[in-house]
Amino acid sequence: MGDAGRGTAAPRAARRTARREPPPLAANSALFLDIDGTLLDLAATPSSVRVDLAVAALLPALAYRLSGAVALITGRTIADADQLFPGIVLPVAGQHGLERRGADGTLHVYGEGPPGLGWLRGELMHLVERHSGLWLEDKGATLAMHYRAAPGLASYVHRTARRLVATSGAAGAEWRLQPGKGIVEIKPAGRDKGAAILDFMAEPTFLGRLPVFVGDDQTDEFGFAAVALLGGWAVKVGPGLTRAQYRLRDVNAVRRWLAALLRQPSIPEVYA
Numbered sequence: 001m002g003d004a005g006r007g008t009a010a011p012r013a014a015r016r017t018a019r020r021e022p023p024p025l026a027a028n029s030a031l032f033l034d035i036d037g038t039l040l041d042l043a044a045t046p047s048s049v050r051v052d053l054a055v056a057a058l059l060p061a062l063a064y065r066l067s068g069a070v071a072l073i074t075g076r077t078i079a080d081a082d083q084l085f086p087g088i089v090l091p092v093a094g095q096h097g098l099e100r101r102g103a104d105g106t107l108h109v110y111g112e113g114p115p116g117l118g119w120l121r122g123e124l125m126h127l128v129e130r131h132s133g134l135w136l137e138d139k140g141a142t143l144a145m146h147y148r149a150a151p152g153l154a155s156y157v158h159r160t161a162r163r164l165v166a167t168s169g170a171a172g173a174e175w176r177l178q179p180g181k182g183i184v185e186i187k188p189a190g191r192d193k194g195a196a197i198l199d200f201m202a203e204p205t206f207l208g209r210l211p212v213f214v215g216d217d218q219t220d221e222f223g224f225a226a227v228a229l230l231g232g233w234a235v236k237v238g239p240g241l242t243r244a245q246y247r248l249r250d251v252n253a254v255r256r257w258l259a260a261l262l263r264q265p266s267i268p269e270v271y272a
């Protein structure tokens with residue numbers, strides 16, 4: 001509790017159109033996985049996402065093959081992520097790095113959150129009341145406005161969120177907008193998925209390994225930057241410019257790639 005918040009540098013503008021599929025994972029890899037849009041297909045709301053048994057079975061098997069160096073990196077809360085995969089306790093970073101459960105099970109919560117959350121919540125609730133198809137998810141330290149069911153409201157929702165953050169008074173500089181697929185989140189500045197990965201990589205289970213991060217959305221670019229910083233590599237899922245070196249076309253391709261690792265009789269320590 002009470003760890004000082006620190007964020008990674010925002011991903012640089014240099015983007016590329018990665019086309020290559022990723023190589024197999026080496027045995028000395030540390031694997032970081034986003035959940036929605038990466039391991040699981042996106043749904044209208046986070047609670048309607050379907051978790052199939054094949055994916056749930058993959059995770060502990062991967063963790064075993066990589067000596068525990070597998071972590072989930074998500075915008076969901078940790079409690080929410082745990083509900084998706086009952087009985088599986090993996091290291092996980094929730095709310096874009098604001099909360100993190102380490103490999104030894106210790107829960108880290110970063111910062112108390114800047115002032116203004118109550119006001120922002122009230123304004124967003126008014127927005128939801130005025131427009132059908134919007135849903136406000138209160139994650140505690142982060143507010144997520146979902147508009148996947150009302151895509152026509154996308155630019156209006158983004159504009160409104162920008163205005164709210166800009167006019168939240170003195171606290172304005174302490175809040176950040178985190179756009180995603182069918183969602184815009186308002187979260188405290190200073191933490192992101194990249195910061196969470198750097199924290200994991202300092203833990204004994206992950207230390208000295210080659211970090212690999214797989215994600216599908218804009219928020220994952222912070223994680224892509226973090227693994228590059230440590231000499232690792234990243235996989236972008238789906239279309240869009242990215243700083244990741246590799247690409248997989250969809251959730252099914254991610255699952256096939258991960259399952260192939262488990263079929264290897266022994267994982268090579270380094271790439272040929």
Ligand SMILES: [Mg+2]
Binds near residue numbers: 035036037038216217
């Ligand atoms: Mg995602």
